[in-house]
Amino acid sequence: NAGVTQTPKFQVLKTGQSMTLQCAQDMNHNSMYWYRQDPGMGLRLIYYSASEGTTDKGEVPNGYNVSRLNKREFSLRLESAAPSQTSVYFCASSEAGMNTEAFFGQGTRLTVV
Amino acid sequence: DAKTTQPTSMDCAEGRAANLPCNHSTISGNEYVYWYRQIHSQGPQYIIHGLKNNETNEMASLIITEDRKSSTLILPHATLRDTAVYYCIVRGYGGSQGNLIFGKGTKLSVKP
Secondary structure, X not given: OOOEEEEOOEEXXXXXXXXXXXXXXXXXXXXXXXXXXOXXXXXXXXXXXXXXXXXXEOOOOXXXXXXXXXXXXXXXXXXXXXXXXXXXXXXXXXXXXXXXXEEEOOOEEEEEO | OOOOEXXXXXXXXXXXXXXXXXXXXXXXXXXXXXXXXXOOOOOOEEEEEEOOOOEEOOOOEEEEOOOXXXXXEEEOOOOHHHOEEEEEEEEOOOHHHHOOOOOOOEEEEEEO
16 A cells, blocks of 8 residues: 655756646545645645645745646656755655545655755 | 644653654644654655544543643654654644644754
8 A cells, every 4th residue: 555655756956947746645635735845844735635636825826836636646747956955855745634644645855956 | 824832852762752742822723733754855754643532542642721722742652763853733624724834843862
């Protein structure tokens, strides 16, 4: 059982380049999330998708776009990468409701130079 | 913003119980208390959650005060592998209230 799978695991981008971070879950969860984590900080929510076909902004959405491609997949796109977006990105999924645990991927380590 | 307050760091001797406190004085009646941990820079790992009653699973126990304004995560016999950052999170229901909002957590160091 793979759980939540993120690709790629590592990426280096030049300022102004674009890229898409991929996330897929095999637990048939309705809700999916994208977080970023900067050194020494907790995770901050970028975007979330409560169910297939819906997406909403989190705490730090500027500079990012998301697509909930289907129930399994939730992608995060950086249209024009900036050094301030150097971070570790985590994807997570959970069932709907507040009495359910969320499962996290192993992260994508992104460096923008 | 995170709705919880945790100490920045704690130490614990290997084999002893680790007691991690969390204050959540503004918690609402239908909000749950969740605990996650993050080892090195891995993805956060779910530990336990509760609403009112104390909870126990194979990893830990969660003690919630009667007024629900604070809680304690207990790792009964800490090992070196329990060294991690522990996050206490208050989670509500519906829309953005159902999201997990992380603070800075408590860095637990388990020492031999």
